[in-house]
Amino acid sequence: MKNIFKISLLLFGLIPTFSNAQAIEKKTLVLGVKYYNDNNISQHLVIQAKSKVDGKFQKIGNIPVKVYINNENDKNNFIGTGTTSERGEFLLLIPATAKTAWTKSANQSFVAISAESKLYEEARGEIAITKAKIKMDTADGKIVNAKLFVLTDSIWKPTAGVEMVLTVKRLDGNLNVNETATYTTDTAGAVTAEFKRENLPGDNKGNLIIVANVIDNDAYGNIIAETIVPWGKPLVYTTNYNHRSLFARRGHSPFWLEFLAYGIIAAVWVVIIYLVLLIKKIVKLGLE
């Protein structure tokens, strides 16, 4: 009895030790911050959370993150909060409240911080960008021009040597305007491409959306510009809703089926009616 008491005491004494050992094993969380300039109208950030699971980085959901402009030391720099989705990320529009800090400098940085949790250690992610924008126009012969400008000392200056992609917007992704995958801006910050996608279906007027894209640039982040061009094939909406077919709606069955079905029904029911008339004839004979 005494022994059982001792063993129990020992076991219960060990439980908190095991619990503490488990609580210590917290994983490292990596926070990534991406910057997007959308058509020179709005800017947003995408915050991503990752952690190593079985030796591989996996996206981590349900991580609350606070986001700051410049740094986290001043509470006025706080621009928003969010929680990562199942895909391990969330999107945060840079709010109007950040205007003062945003307009102060051509160079900006954003800091994302997630507090320590039961499973993960505290994490911090940061991105530093220089403000940049793309201007687009078109020329005769289906030529697309895009120019990249970078804000330097309050002046938008063209920048050379930056990779850019010129695409046409489609439903499930973008299609390159021709066989060239990427372009590099020249000294005038410009790239030029010929649109070679003939007979591409556009909207009902034949309009297509051409997109110029700087993707994940270390200095400028992601910059997107769009312009609408009438180079597509007008989409004529056709429907077989009113066509006669075996799968059509009521009253739209094929003529051959209607002819056959109604023909058979009429033939059989004419016989039935004739037989009813025979009954009438028998009745008449009986009453004579």
Place this chain on the structure above:
Amino acid sequence: MDKLKENQIIEDLLPQKFGKLGRIWVASLIAVCALGAFAYGRQLYYGLEVTAMRDYVSWGIYISNFVFFVAISLVGSLITAVLRLTNVKWSTPLTRIAEIIAVSAITFASLIIIVDMGRPERFYNLFLHGRLQSPIIWDVIVITTYFFISLLLLYFPLLPDLKILIAFKERNGKWLQKLYVFLGSYWKDKHAQFKITDKAINILAIAIIPVAFSIHTVTSWLFATTYRPGWDSTNFGAYFISGAFLVGAGGVVVAMYIFRKHYKLEKYITDDHFDRMGKVLVMLALLYLYFNVNEFLVPAFKMKKSEEEHLLGLFTGEFAPIFWFAIFTAMFIPIFILLFKKGRKPLPAFIAGVLVVVGSWFKRFLIVTPTLLHPFLPMHDVPANYHHYIPTWEEWAIAGGSLAGALLVITFFARIFPIIPIHETILETESQENEKHF
């Protein structure tokens, strides 16, 4: 034929009042019907939730019952039309039994379809919004047509008998007399009337065959036009019709035995009738067996992955006991019994008939339900009970009620009208006597 003999035939074949056994039988059927009506009331109040039908098994024993009723109704065309057109005389005492089975079965086939609807008050939408391209609409049209043709085929040969019935005013009672007068007071045994009736019956005998074939072919197409394991078959029309003839003939043998025994009709439904119907049953069972071999052996030989689960479920899986029960009771055992002359005596033939009918009901269940439990796309994230179908008591009560209802119609018909055509029996006895003389 002398008047005495004629009177004896009339006396033997006039409808009789229910005895003690008859009253118990009717009361039992009414009780089953009432239980079915109560269960249906619950289904109307609570919705189809009271059934075991869910997302996958949306056709359960109601539709099995429907296919069974449609199948058994085909017997009207077999006995009345096919045997009449092939000049088979021995079937005369069986024609009315076959026709009333057909009429009652087709009536309850229509009713059970309405029972299967979650919102029966919306039935009219089938006519307002039905598509001519749909086999369901073809089924509605052909069932209605078959019902009217069967009714006419029941009515025309009844006319001369109605005149005989009207003559027994005292025996009939007030209400029955009124009914007979309403239905047949104009029948005067005139030669011209007989001529028209014969013509009408001949037209009906010809017309009912394609309609009867259509009714069961279209019912088979409800399944065969749907791309599912077990239903995706070009054999289905012939498979259904052969099965329908078998269960219909089995039903007639059962009815023959019960009517003969209960109304003491041994002189009219003779051992010879059982012997001949027994041979017909063997032929039909062999035919149905042939179609079953085609229906199962060919897909089992190929054993396509998509059909494997369904076929193995029938042969060795969840449905194997019912499958082999149906195959043996509907085909193998009746064939074995009826192949021997002794097996074609009334009692063994009756037992074989019962086995055919019972086995055929389960065969219809196997056609409808296992397929629904084995869709081409595997079932994912569904409750465990979606993988099985065990009918609820409400479903059993409603299905039982409909079967009892069909039997009740036949029972009341036999109480009101002669179950063996009196006039035709007199004529045939007369002609047999004349043949003996010459």
